[in-house]
Structure formats: C-alpha cells, structure tokens
Amino acid sequence: MESNPTEKTLAELGIGDVGAVEQLFADVRVRFDSQVKGHSGPLDWQPMQVTWLGRHGVLSAISEKWLKPAPPHLRPIVGRCFNELRTHVEHGVQAMRNVGEGAAESAALARERVDLSLPGVIRPIGSRHLVRQTFEEIERIFLSLGFTVVEGPEIETPYYNFEALNIPEHHPARDTMDTFYLDLPPGSQPHLLRTHTSPMQVHTMEKQQPPVRIIVPGKVYRRDNPDVTHSYMFHQVEGLAVDTDITFCEFKGTVEYFVREFLGSAIKTRLRPSYFPFTEPSVEVDATCFVCMGRGCRLCKLSGWIELFGAGMVDPAVYGFVNYDAKRVSGYAFGLGVDRLSQLKYGIDDVQLFFQNDVRFLRQFP
Numbered sequence: 001m002e003s004n005p006t007e008k009t010l011a012e013l014g015i016g017d018v019g020a021v022e023q024l025f026a027d028v029r030v031r032f033d034s035q036v037k038g039h040s041g042p043l044d045w046q047p048m049q050v051t052w053l054g055r056h057g058v059l060s061a062i063s064e065k066w067l068k069p070a071p072p073h074l075r076p077i078v079g080r081c082f083n084e085l086r087t088h089v090e091h092g093v094q095a096m097r098n099v100g101e102g103a104a105e106s107a108a109l110a111r112e113r114v115d116l117s118l119p120g121v122i123r124p125i126g127s128r129h130l131v132r133q134t135f136e137e138i139e140r141i142f143l144s145l146g147f148t149v150v151e152g153p154e155i156e157t158p159y160y161n162f163e164a165l166n167i168p169e170h171h172p173a174r175d176t177m178d179t180f181y182l183d184l185p186p187g188s189q190p191h192l193l194r195t196h197t198s199p200m201q202v203h204t205m206e207k208q209q210p211p212v213r214i215i216v217p218g219k220v221y222r223r224d225n226p227d228v229t230h231s232y233m234f235h236q237v238e239g240l241a242v243d244t245d246i247t248f249c250e251f252k253g254t255v256e257y258f259v260r261e262f263l264g265s266a267i268k269t270r271l272r273p274s275y276f277p278f279t280e281p282s283v284e285v286d287a288t289c290f291v292c293m294g295r296g297c298r299l300c301k302l303s304g305w306i307e308l309f310g311a312g313m314v315d316p317a318v319y320g321f322v323n324y325d326a327k328r329v330s331g332y333a334f335g336l337g338v339d340r341l342s343q344l345k346y347g348i349d350d351v352q353l354f355f356q357n358d359v360r361f362l363r364q365f366p
C-alpha cells in the first residue's frame, strides 16, 4: 500500500489547486465508505470511531497536516471539504452504532423472552397423612355428639401423668408407662413425656366444673420396642364425659354410636370386662370382625371380634384429685389408639409404615 497521505502536508503531496484537494478528500471518503461496508458486527462501530474520530484518528491528522498548514488560497476549499468529510464520517459511525446496538438489544430481548406457551411448573399438592385423616374422622364423630376438642403439652409432671389418675408410685400399671423422663439439672421437678393424653383431661377438670365433654387428641410416648403393632411414639384420642346424670347406659350408647359411625352401621359392639387404674368398671370395646363379619378368620383369631379400645366409668378416686364431688358426679372415659384404629380400618399390617413417610404408601390415602 502507498504511504499514508495524512502524514504529509498538501505541499509535500504536491497538491496546489482546488480540483486536487477535492479529489484528495474524495479518496478519503471512499476509504471510509469501504471500511464501513467491511464491518458488520454489532460492536464494530467502536474501532471505527477510534480510527476516524479519535484523538489520533484520521480526521485529527487531516486537521493537523492538511487544514492548519494549508496555503491561504486553498484554506477555504480544504475547510469546506474537511467539514463535509467530518459530517459524513460522524453520520456513518453513528449509523453503525445504531445498527450495532439495535442488534444487541434485539438479541438480548430474544434471549430473555418468556415463552408463555411452555408448560407450567407442576407443584404437587400433598395430602393429609392417614393418621391425621383418622384424627379428623374421630373428631368429627365426637364433635357431632357435643364434645369439645382440647389439646395440651407433651411434657408433663408425674403428678398429672400418674398420681392424679389414680396410679400411685409402684403401681404395676406404671411398668408399661414409666418411661422417657427428661434429663434435668439436679433438684428440678421431674418431668416426662406423657404416656397418654389423660393429663390434659385432669388439667381441664381442675379448671372447669362439670358438665365436661372433651376429647384430647395428641402424641404419646411409651417404652416400647418397635414392631408391627408398637412404636415408642403413637397417637391417641382420649375422651372424658362428666356430668351429674351420666349412666353406664349413656356410656354404652356413645361407644356404640362411635363404632358404627367409624366402621359402618353393620358393625356390632361388645363390651368385655377389663382393668384400668382410672376407671371402674373398665371395659375393652370389641367390634364385629369386619373381615369375616363375625364368622371367624385369621385377623380375629376365629373369635369373630376385634379389640378396638379401652374405656370405662371414671373411678371416683380421680374426682378426689380435681375437687369434683364424687357423690354428685359420674362419667365415662375412653382411650382410642389412632394408629391402631387406622390400621384396622384401612387394613395396614405394619404400624411402622405410618412413620417411614414413603410416598408410595402415603399416596394410597389421598
């Protein structure tokens, strides 16, 4: 390539008339135009700006070498050509810049566009755990009979868990329940995880005179080794009704109503004598075996009956602990094992399934 003409003055280039000046500027414009054509990328306007309009760019050089030292008779034409060239170059670079930035912007827009036709994110809605569903079913039945739901703490003192329920120290009933004491600093009052929800019934009776009709749902804890029917934590709904006129007949009617509502109207109920420290008399409530409808099968061990839960008339000794007049009031109580009732109603042979949270199990009870 020939040497750069902008490094020389007009005199050095041998240019002395108007036509030669115009030709010289026309050549520069052609050079600019061909460079514009050769650039197409969106960012190329920046080097063009530097090369042509920058402090050491072509136009500065022309100003220094051609315009300033121009002989007086050529000054007007050089000045005019210079201004025209500068306007042309500025417009050219600005046009490149507009195209480049427009392209970058539309590329960014295309990249960031939200495609509203894409399928949405599916967030599965869970379902209530089967034990929770059973709680709610039991609560529904007793609420329909006028009972109120009461809940309370899982940590209790031995007084509320045992003594006030007529279970003194060294009573054999403690053997299956005397368990999970809290590790507290020496001198503290002992506390334990409740072994049944009855303590909350004692709290309620301390605060409220009869009539009392409550159920207490919740978690309870016992020293049991885990197997298909046992767990160190399980769920209970205990019930308590105390009034001035409650008979064994009302007790039996309530129990039968509950069983029929919970398992179906064809199910019959049988009361079998039993023992609990806090009820007298005490019973086990059996229901017709719903697998064989009483004919005898493997589930009911050929008896035709399935044991559902324990219950009884409240032992008058319990009233003594809560300042109730044992001569004036009477009542009944029961303790439902929610896990056991769920297992029976839904045919689940292993209670541990309730606690493993395997969705393949949970999804079967939507």
Ligand code: 2NL
Residues within 6 Å of the ligand: 165, 198, 201, 202, 238, 239, 240, 276, 278, 279, 309, 310, 311, 312, 314, 315, 318, 333, 334, 335, 336
């Ligand atoms: C069971 C069945 C039962 C009670 C719980 C109770 C509560 C108070 C007074 C009298 Cl405050 N009784 N609860 C009564 C009978 C049975 O639970 O299998 N328990 C080991």
